Amino acid sequence: MKVHKIAVLAGDGIGKEVMPEGIRAVEAAAKRFNIGIEWTTFEWPSCEYYLEHGKMMPDDWKEQLNGYDALFFGAVGWPDTVPDHVSLWGSLLKFRRQFDQYINLRPVRLLPGVPCPLANKKPGDIDMYIVRENTEGEYSSVGGRMFEGTDREFVLQEAIFTRTGVDRVLKFAFELAQKRPKKHLTSATKSNGISISMPYWDERVDAMGLNYPEIKHDKYHIDILAARFVLSPERFDVVVASNLFGDILSDLGPACAGTIGIAPSANLNPERRFPSLFEPVHGSAPDIYGQNIANPIAMIWCGAMMLDFLGYTEAHDAMVSAVERCLVDGPRTPDMGGTASTTEVGMAIAAII
Amino acid sequence: MKVHKIAVLAGDGIGKEVMPEGIRAVEAAAKRFNIGIEWTTFEWPSCEYYLEHGKMMPDDWKEQLNGYDALFFGAVGWPDTVPDHVSLWGSLLKFRRQFDQYINLRPVRLLPGVPCPLANKKPGDIDMYIVRENTEGEYSSVGGRMFEGTDREFVLQEAIFTRTGVDRVLKFAFELAQKRPKKHLTSATKSNGISISMPYWDERVDAMGLNYPEIKHDKYHIDILAARFVLSPERFDVVVASNLFGDILSDLGPACAGTIGIAPSANLNPERRFPSLFEPVHGSAPDIYGQNIANPIAMIWCGAMMLDFLGYTEAHDAMVSAVERCLVDGPRTPDMGGTASTTEVGMAIAAII
Numbered sequence: 001m002k003v004h005k006i007a008v009l010a011g012d013g014i015g016k017e018v019m020p021e022g023i024r025a026v027e028a029a030a031k032r033f034n035i036g037i038e039w040t041t042f043e044w045p046s047c048e049y050y051l052e053h054g055k056m057m058p059d060d061w062k063e064q065l066n067g068y069d070a071l072f073f074g075a076v077g078w079p080d081t082v083p084d085h086v087s088l089w090g091s092l093l094k095f096r097r098q099f100d101q102y103i104n105l106r107p108v109r110l111l112p113g114v115p116c117p118l119a120n121k122k123p124g125d126i127d128m129y130i131v132r133e134n135t136e137g138e139y140s141s142v143g144g145r146m147f148e149g150t151d152r153e154f155v156l157q158e159a160i161f162t163r164t165g166v167d168r169v170l171k172f173a174f175e176l177a178q179k180r181p182k183k184h185l186t187s188a189t190k191s192n193g194i195s196i197s198m199p200y201w202d203e204r205v206d207a208m209g210l211n212y213p214e215i216k217h218d219k220y221h222i223d224i225l226a227a228r229f230v231l232s233p234e235r236f237d238v239v240v241a242s243n244l245f246g247d248i249l250s251d252l253g254p255a256c257a258g259t260i261g262i263a264p265s266a267n268l269n270p271e272r273r274f275p276s277l278f279e280p281v282h283g284s285a286p287d288i289y290g291q292n293i294a295n296p297i298a299m300i301w302c303g304a305m306m307l308d309f310l311g312y313t314e315a316h317d318a319m320v321s322a323v324e325r326c327l328v329d330g331p332r333t334p335d336m337g338g339t340a341s342t343t344e345v346g347m348a349i350a351a352i353i
Numbered sequence: 354m355k356v357h358k359i360a361v362l363a364g365d366g367i368g369k370e371v372m373p374e375g376i377r378a379v380e381a382a383a384k385r386f387n388i389g390i391e392w393t394t395f396e397w398p399s400c401e402y403y404l405e406h407g408k409m410m411p412d413d414w415k416e417q418l419n420g421y422d423a424l425f426f427g428a429v430g431w432p433d434t435v436p437d438h439v440s441l442w443g444s445l446l447k448f449r450r451q452f453d454q455y456i457n458l459r460p461v462r463l464l465p466g467v468p469c470p471l472a473n474k475k476p477g478d479i480d481m482y483i484v485r486e487n488t489e490g491e492y493s494s495v496g497g498r499m500f501e502g503t504d505r506e507f508v509l510q511e512a513i514f515t516r517t518g519v520d521r522v523l524k525f526a527f528e529l530a531q532k533r534p535k536k537h538l539t540s541a542t543k544s545n546g547i548s549i550s551m552p553y554w555d556e557r558v559d560a561m562g563l564n565y566p567e568i569k570h571d572k573y574h575i576d577i578l579a580a581r582f583v584l585s586p587e588r589f590d591v592v593v594a595s596n597l598f599g600d601i602l603s604d605l606g607p608a609c610a611g612t613i614g615i616a617p618s619a620n621l622n623p624e625r626r627f628p629s630l631f632e633p634v635h636g637s638a639p640d641i642y643g644q645n646i647a648n649p650i651a652m653i654w655c656g657a658m659m660l661d662f663l664g665y666t667e668a669h670d671a672m673v674s675a676v677e678r679c680l681v682d683g684p685r686t687p688d689m690g691g692t693a694s695t696t697e698v699g700m701a702i703a704a705i706i
């Protein structure tokens with residue numbers, strides 16, 4: 001039995017509370033499907049570590065983590081003591097770039113048992129994947145400020161789109177669309193307003209599309225696309241987007257499906273040159289930390305995505321089914337209208353698996 | 354009686370169909386409230402003009418339009434013959450920049466008689482203004498491409514935030530918030546990911562906030578803000594945003610309120626050094642053009658905003674009430690579930706006014 005080495009990075013706040021349940025569920029699946037897993041826990045990245053060391057992680061973080069098959073990540077951030085751009089650029093965004101996790105993948109599904117904020121939608125109506133470019137684009141630290149402190153002050157912020165960066169995320173998205181029954185890909189753009197990068201993005205989509213004649217692809221400007229997520233989410237299958245647009249859509253999509261508190265995400269290096277990272281969409285939620293009431297489902301769903309990426313599709317499916325059953329039958333944490341604790345929900349799901 | 358000179362720029366597609374109804378409604382209000390209006394019609398900007406002249410407008414467009422008190426604008430765009438970035442950068446975006454219409458203002462309201470795509474919301478639950486910076490930020494033509502056609506190809510796209518540009522939109526937004534009962538301002542940011550421009554934006558918001566101690570202001574990252582528009586739109590009052598974020602929110606907001614087809618927008622030069630421009634949020638809609646079924650309400654609502662800006666608040670209120678009554682009692686165009694024509698709805702609203 002191959003043993004997969006997983007690094008456990010619980011991080012801050014509720015990251016620390018949901019992590020044990022994520023591990024519990026993966027353990028249950030590993031037992032059932034005979035998968036070997038070895039967990040190693042790290043105290044960093046975290047804001048506590050930052051307060052002690054003046055940085056989110058030790059300098060040799062890359063060497064320390066590079067041998068792992070995956071990073072199982074809770075949440076990072078504690079804005080009262082460390083500004084978000086410090087904690088996140090010092091951890092999550094470093095992983096994404098340095099480990100070349102150029103795909104951010106988020107399933108968006110309307111599930112039974114989850115109240116949907118949209119009127120007249122039923123389970124199954126929303127079922128899409130957001131494929132987000134995860135290393136370049138609008139998220140950049142290139143640029144600067146001039147005439148600081150005067151009336152003429154201004155700031156330049158570069159967005160950077162490389163052919164390598166754009167093409168590989170498009171390829172991933174077209175290939176994902178190929179595996180889906182609808183074979184439909186939507187590209188998010190804003191080429192009518194942002195006049196250099198976005199026309200380039202459109203151009204690469206069209207070029208890549210030539211390689212996938214069986215995929216129907218269309219494009220929407222991000223403003224109307226956001227509107228369509230609310231008005232007709234059922235028309236989307238795979239949606240590919242730049243770093244910023246993907247960020248927006250992959251919160252908006254789960255919000256429309258009522259799953260923002262339970263949505264998972266995967267930061268993938270598809271070539272497996274570096275470890276991929278699996279993290280809940282929810283953050284560290286300082287406001288509810290310490291009460292053991294955080295919903296562990298996102299973390300558990302992340303565990304399922306992690307096993308899928310490691311090659312265990314059946315284990316993934318069993319975990320997702322267990323989550324679905326728990327959403328219908330309970331127990332439920334307060335955010336889903338129940339009174340169960342994080343631990344109770346985690347144990348219930350592990351038991352189903 | 355002062356006579357206001359209004360330039361009529363119907364543009365393309367349904368812009369040409371809704372414009373007569375916009376004029377009809379403004380005329381009705383002008384008659385009732387004794388307002389002098391002189392209309393002058395222009396054949397440009399339009400894609401037809403482009404096909405004939407190779408540009409969207411004559412070279413002296415600025416001189417020709419500069420004397421008007423307002424531009425009453427339908428919609429521009431006909432992507433089958435002229436790419437959107439050509440038609441829009443050649444018209445609308447030129448107006449915004451050259452006439453320094455630095456405020457894009459959009460009311461978002463859940464109205465009686467309008468089906469809302471969100472579950473469990475009732476009229477009044479959504480009532481906010483989006484204040485969008487309208488001249489700089491992410492909408493820029495600065496940047497370029499390198500290593501064209503090779504594997505190393507990349508594109509740089511600059512976003513530009515000036516202190517002048519940021520402060521004046523913030524000032525407008527804080528002052529608008531001051532006139533509202535809730536006195537609440539939300540700023541859209543993404544300072545946790547976009548690490549130069551957005552921290553600067555936040556900094557200016559905090560600085561401006563010091564001048565308005567009675568306004569409660571908070572900030573949300575654009576991803577979670579988009580989600581909140583769907584999950585709890587009632588918590589927003591005035592939302593201020595950069596050009597791109599404002600663009601997204603001001604389509605998403607009306608989508609959540611069910612009004613995307615009938616939403617108005619104003620492009621304002623608050624100092625009145627240049628004419629301001631009033632345009633429906635909907636575009637030229639080539640797919641329904643020619644059938645006289647486009648909903649004229651957005652255009653009429655724009656007329657109301659125009660009169661408000663010219664100083665006629667009562668006329669504005671009467672026009673908006675007439676729109677509200679028509680939404681409840683009909684007649685309705687097909688997009689609202691009715692069978693009435695553009696003209697019928699326009700005439701009905703004018704009659705109410």
Ligand SMILES: CC(C)[C@H](C(=O)O)[C@@H](O)C(=O)O
Pocket residue numbers: 192193223441600
């Ligand atoms: C057509 C387009 C350039 C424009 C914009 O993005 O500003 C439109 O979406 C708007 O909001 O007025």
Ligand SMILES: CC(C)[C@H](C(=O)O)[C@@H](O)C(=O)O
Pocket residue numbers: 088247545546576
């Ligand atoms: C925390 C933040 C930097 C991050 C992002 O914008 O990428 C988050 O919103 C996400 O989507 O993972």
